[in-house]
Amino acid sequence: MNIFIAYKEGFKNTGKHLPMVFLIYIINLILALSIAIPFFSLLKDGFGHSMAHEKLMQGFNYTVISDFIKHPGKILTALNPALKTAILLFFIVSIFLTGGILNNLRSNRYLASDFFTGAAYYFYRFLRLSIYMIILQLIFAVAVYLPMGLIIGGVMDSLTTEKAIIFIVEIAIIIHLFFMGLLIMISDYTKFRIVLSDTNRVLAALWKSTRFVFNHFLRTYGLFLLLFISVAAWIGLYFGIKSIVGFTTTAGLIIMFFVQQIFMLGRSWFRIWLFDSQLSFFISYYLSTQEKKKQKIKEWDKEATEISEKKERKKRIVEEEKKIGKVNNEIQEVSLKFNELNQKIAEIEKQTAEIEEKNKKQKQEFIHKQSKEEWEIIDSKSSKNKSHKQPENKNEHSSPENNSKKDENGDEFFELDF
């Protein structure tokens, strides 16, 4: 996106978010008033009925101010902690407000509920980010001024004029301001990323935003400078009006009060403007990146589906194979058992054969014997008794119940007739 378009869009969109502009202004004003009102009272009490302060209406008066600070104005130092507290409070409140601002700017509409939801939702993430950024600001400040001191110390002996030192200091200040702006900008883009991707990984977002800023350095910094120049122009306008109106008359005081407050309102406007311009710029890149990502994700999804299907098939095959294996095992087991049984059968058959052989023999023997006896009886009784009477012989003829025998181990088994 062209930075001028972002700049224009930011300005236009800020107009749609006037409640946020006013909210920032009002909170800033309330906190400032919390110190300015006690200041006014201390001033009034300190001067009491004195007329000395009337000289202050004509401009800065060193004698009045230094005498006041030295004597009754000593109590003004009591305001120092209050001022520091107010600054800290506004700092924290600003972190809170930023979440709300960005939540609304993202949807490009103002909704109070969205504002406060966003403010609360992103607060902790932005607080962490602010702490990181403060640490980075300090590191960069040391990184700029420490080498500056070393350079000055190193070249001091070879320098003949103070111009070089002044140049070095000026360059260091410019570098520091550059880095300060850069870090502020990176911080802003990090917030956008956190909001748009709803990530909780602040450091990762910070890293990605740093890359983003450097990848589009001329545009991001150009946009930042454009807004910075706009703020500078706004400040210049204030001083121009101040030099014309002044604080010397009652009318001047009233006019200047409004001028100052309009100026502060303007500063709140610039805050939203800066956010919106940068956000518009960021979104234009972020969305195109997101589209590409989506397409890629689709491809990845397709591939993943295919892979998972293949995996599923393979899994099924494996399962089938497993089942087949199991069946085979079972078959093998059955075969083994079958073989065992066959062997047993064979043995039994063998035994049966032996028994049969034996029985046959016994039978033959019995038959032979019986035949012999019968024949003997017949021969003997044929004449006497012609009725059939079967002789009792337990070994040769028994009931099934009495078929049980014991094997060589003593276990019972049944002899089967086949």
Add this chain to the structure above:
Amino acid sequence: MKRLIIIILIITLPAALKAQEIFTKPLSNRVVWYNMDVSLNTETKIIDGVLELTWRNISKDTIEELQFHTYLNAFKNTKSTFMKESGGSHRGMKLGNNEDDWGWIDINKMQLKEGADLSKNMQYIHPDDNNKDDQTVLQVLLNEPVMPGDTIVLDINFTSKLPAIFARTGFSDNYFFAGQWFPKIGVYEPKGWRKAEEGGWNCHQFHLHSEFYANFGVYQVDITLPQGYTLGATGLLMDSKINPDGTETLRWRAEDVIDFSWTASQRFIDIKDTWEDVDIRLLIQPEHKGMRERYISSVKAALAYMDQNVGEYPYSNITVIDPPVIGGMGSGGMEYPTLITGGGIWGLPKGLRQVEMVSIHEFIHQYFMGMVASNEFEEPWLDEGFTTYYQTRVMDHTYGDKSSLLDFAGLRIADSESTRGGYVNMVNPKIAPNTRAAWEFEHGGYSSITYNKAATWLMTLEGIIGKETMDKIMQTYFERWKFRHPTGKDFIAVVNEVVNKDHGNKFGKNMNWFFDQVLDGTEICDYKLAKISNDKVTTALGVFEKQDSKKTISVSENTGKYNSTVVIHRLGEVKLPVEVLIHFENGEEVLEKWDGQDRSYEFSYTGKSKIAWAEIDPEHKLAMDINTINNSYKIEPEKKAFWKYFEKFLFFAQNVMHFFSIFV
């Protein structure tokens, strides 16, 4: 025989020196003549010198010893009194530890002209602090005393090693500033002379908070150094020549001066200008060229103002040195006869009038201690206080009485305000009396008391007796004591004389009451307008005799008049005459006067108009009053200024908060 030779020399030497004289009629009593031939080795930073010193005993005492300042020995090691007192730092600058950084002076030989060698009679003495390691005062015992009115001529060979610029003197790269660089004879003060209770040498050691004191004399100095250097020095350039060895020798001569210093640099840009018949020479660093007009115009302003309001500047020239900031600032902001050093920084905005203030201050020193040569050791207020007082006058007169020192970014400060602030804003303005000797400010306060307090009470004195009388005092003091050595008492005597002449007994028999408080005392001045009341005047109640009968009045009536009262308190111990302006509602004003003696005082009025407001010291004559906020009282105070500062503070707080929130 020796005595004869000396007498011949005494007669012939000044005659020889006269050949190139500047003033046809001496301006001073010329106690001493320095005829020096010195050469600077720019590599070793060493000055080898041959000095022919002629000293005249103008006292009625017989002098058996001489004493010399050998001040470069203050930078010889850390055991010197200066180094012990300063801890090695001066005006925020530190003396380094490199071999080249130290400075010293050796007297290689001292002998009477064509006479006895006195080298063995030399020893360092320590009149102020008994520091046996200090070598800044050299005593020489004479074989033969110098009789009253007699003159002694000495040949002295000396070697001076300049330190890296520190405490007014030294070198930095190719910039050299030689101050207090040669053996300088002390001042013999006979009994009754200045503060002397008995005859003796006034020759103090070199201290952290002390400058110098010397007799007037004539200096003729031949300075030899490599070519390519631009030189500036006390006095006038009389001659120059290129030597066969390629070096250059420049002859300088200064008459009726108390000191001689010189400077050389390869980088100076030489700028010349004039004010009436005074030649102004500015030796400026190339990078500071843009400030040439600031230097020149400020010196011209000081010349014109002092010439008109104090006395004629008798010398025909003034040389202004702009030292390099890097390495050279230690030599800035210093005064020498007809030569002063300033202090410019590249890029300094015009509204910050540091360059002007320093130049004007140092120029005014040409009067106070340059010509009115008070003892800077013992009574530093006589030169620094007076100079600061006139500095504020010149600055305010030249650059505006509300913004003479600072007129930048909406801030405006007058030099007189800043000077007063330096005293009234002290953490402890009672730390020391103004009469304290410079080296006795052991626990701080030297600058604020010596410069600021003295200037502030001089402003107060001007306020009390009037500017016209003040100018007469200063003119008389200058005229009477120029080329002499006054004390504070001499100044007070002039004040009493002139005030008495102008005002009779208006301020009492004399002004000692003033000096007892502000000069010798340490108390502060603070008057407060405590209260204004306006009570209605009503008719009386009660029983009154009327035509042989008693009449009871039980209802009082308004008379339409008011009993108005203004009550003043004296919170400080200093008592000064006070003016009080009382303003009534009908616009009438009354300027009352109070001697300021009691702890409180009231002014009462009965009239138809109530008092609206009253103000102590409406014309701000009492600059010493340490709190001007309690000097006025208004029944209905204006609130506009409160609103103004409320608005400004509110705006400031809002912006500060916004600034810090950008880091969110």
